[in-house]
Amino acid sequence: MSTFRSANWFGKKDKMGFIYRSWMKNQGFPEDLFDGRPVIGICNTWSELTPCNAHLRDIAEVVKRGVYEAGGFPVEFPIMSLGETLLKPTAMLFRNLASMDAEESIRGNPVDGVVLLTGCDKTTPSTLMGAASVDLPTIVVPGGPMLNGRFQGQQIGSGTHVWKFADDMKTGKMTPKDYLFAESCMSRSAGHCMTMGTASTMACMVESLGMTLSGAAAIPAVDSRKKVLAHLSGRRIVEMVKEDLKISRILTRQAFENAIKVNAAVGGSSNFIIHLTAIAGRVGVELNLEDFDRLGSHVPLLLNLMPSGKFLMEDFYYAGGLPVILNEMREHLHMDTITVSGKSHAENIEGACNCYNREVIYPYSDPLIKEAGIAVLKGNLAENGAVIKPSAATPALMQHRGRAVVFETIEDYHARIDDPALDIDETCVMVLKNVGPVGYPGMPEVGNMALPKKLLDKGITDMVRISDGRMSGTAYGTVVLHVSPESAIGGTLAFVENGDMIELDVAGRRLHLDVPADVLEQRKKRWKKLDMPTDRGYVSLYVKHVMQADKGADFDFLAGNSGSEVARDSH
Secondary structure: OOOOOOHHHHOOOOHHHHHHHHHHHOOOOOHHHHOOOOEEEEEEOOOOOOHHHOOHHHHHHHHHHHHHHOOOEEEEEEOOOOOOOOOOOOHHHHHHHHHHHHHHHHHHOOOOEEEEEEOOOOHHHHHHHHHHHHOOOEEEEEOOEOOOEEEOOEEEOOOHHHHHHHHHHHHOOOOHHHHHHHHHHHOOOOOEOOOOOHHHHHHHHHHHHOOOOOOOOOOOOOOHHHHHHHHHHHHHHHHHHHHOOOHHHHOOHHHHHHHHHHHHHHOOOOHHHHHHHHHHHHHOOOOOHHHHHHHHOOOOEOEOEOOOOOEOHHHHHHHOOHHHHHHHOHHHOOOOOEOOOOOEHHHHHOOOOOOOOOOOEOOOOOOOEOOOOOEEEEEOOEEEEEEEOHHHOOHHHOEEEEEEEEEOOHHHHHHHOOOOOOOOOOOOEEEEOOOOOOOOOOOOEOOOOOOOHHHHHOOOOOOEEEEOOEOOOOOOOOEEEEEEOOHHHOOHHHHOOOOOEEEEEOOOOEEEEOOOHHHHHHHHHHOOOOOOOOOOHHHHHHHHHEOOHHHOOOEHHHOOOOOOOOOOOOO
16 A cells, blocks of 8 residues: 555545545445555636636546546545636635635545646635645646637737726727627637736746646647646646655745746736735745845836737747746746756756747847836835836826825725716826725725726826725736735825825835825824624634735735644544
């Protein structure tokens, strides 16, 4: 009998061994599958309520073929699936819950290695957070992006064109009929958002971390080579178990530094910061906001992809995918870090990093934008930090001083934003409160507030916007996000009033509220928390234990990991 972890279940010769094997046999598994071979758990985030992951049921079967082929025993199990486009009030509220689901499902079951089937925004970080907390050999199979959207002769991108079309409807540039038709034109195949939204960002993140086979990030969901990758990943996880290649050997400080730099080069989502920080916390790697600025903010933008550019993920794949990015950056990355292949990044991309379209992937020496990484801002308005994505912002607004127009809640914003009487012009700074981790709760993607209709009618397309919330990775604009401490717990953002002057200086990394300290102190004394019905269930747990955005918005009691040991039997 093997010494694999699963032998603690299936290798027992007593009553408990009988129980563990007998009930599994009711599915038709033959005796020899319990002979000590590696048991591979396939953690599936398939759900028809997570449209981006609805094809993962088929992908799981392909993974199983690879596992069987390599002499393993595959067992598929579901966990909570988080659909970004359907789940209310926001999928982010449940990321930590899904991570706990993944963690306990992996630890409590007889598996020696894990394949994570991911896709939609939160399914990648949640499963990786959970798996990292157990620290078994693990490989990620990203579900892949949809095919490029096509509408009236133009390419349209997931999310990115939603924001554009919504503005066009407001101003009468688009008819309701065309708006409805565009829905089908945008989402026309299996897969996740084909822009560099959070889903594609997460796929690039796991490949740059070394958690996928090389080239995995950009393969379209419906491309046959996605199934090839799944098949090969099934084979490889069996070998990883035999080699005892655990997550902790891959997710090193150097791997996280690689991910930060690569994210800047591909114009990745600002959500990346929150998710990578949370993952790092699970493996004991200290990351702070300053690391993201120091390592990533001066990295050039190499990928010409929406929302920072004009192409889409399908084009990225045809141009050579992430291996080309890694090759362009090889002098600036830790290319010797180990990956799930058992080899380094340098070895993985050797002979497979030709660029086939320089309109899509630019050389490091001649980038699309010279400095494009997410910038971290601090000041009296964000004592623990805030972030902005310069590659998706308007250069002329990167240094700006303007009058605050304040919305106390998202409901307040919706009620007043298109009121003709609203005292606002294009020089103002829109401020949205109470949309942080505690204040919403869950920290929704509402930071890219749509502009007032009367300004859109004037041809204004961007303004400075500030909030303690997030924005979709598909979104664009001069949007300051993740203000910490958030307004709901008494951060300075809570005390901003209409008419206050706010200074944004991205080059100087400064976000300043021009209000005297004594006036702020008076406002603080008058301030009252919003009354939120969060006294039961998971939401109550969340509000009590969620950390701030600069700490990855993970739960305070989930920092570190508990390993894979389970000392007690069930009967």
